[in-house]
């Protein structure tokens with residue numbers, strides 16, 4: 001039997017700890033059939049639930065990053081499994097171990113720079129004006145001091161450093 005190193009064992013323990021409710025899964029497939037992302041990507045959430053907590057290999061599974069966190073699956077699961085929360089926690093473990101999907105890194109960098117994961121663009125500004133709204137929403141887009149505060153908060157909790165240390 002292959003011996004795992006201590007680091008791998010620790011990481012697997014963390015993954016197991018966040019995946020305990022997946023043990024209740026009866027593989028009915030309601031989650032997969034409710035999943036809008038699975039219609040457009042290779043994401044098979046039923047399979048991910050099945051392997052969650054079994055191996056550290058899940059950290060290199062690209063499907064881990066394809067969930068849009070719409071929560072359809074979690075709301076419909078007859079076993080009340082915290083499907084999305086499991087995924088998000090495993091993603092967090094992945095990031096803590098230095099790995100992030102490139103697209104998610106971009107979103108994090110946007111948040112660090114603009115205070116929004118999806119900053120407003122010219123088209124949306126124009127559409128707001130056409131609707132009779134102010135060009136900028138009541139967020140850090142409008143209040144520059146607020147943006148500085150967001151940056152301080154993200155810096156103080158180590159978010160920027162964490163993302164800097166990851167590889168995609």
Ligand code: SF4
Nearest residue numbers: 025027028029031077
């Ligand atoms: S809906 Fe729930 S019980 Fe059914 S396969 Fe998905 S996670 Fe398992």
Ligand code: SF4
Nearest residue numbers: 035067068070071073
């Ligand atoms: S939360 Fe994620 S896995 Fe669940 S249905 Fe939505 S996209 Fe699919």
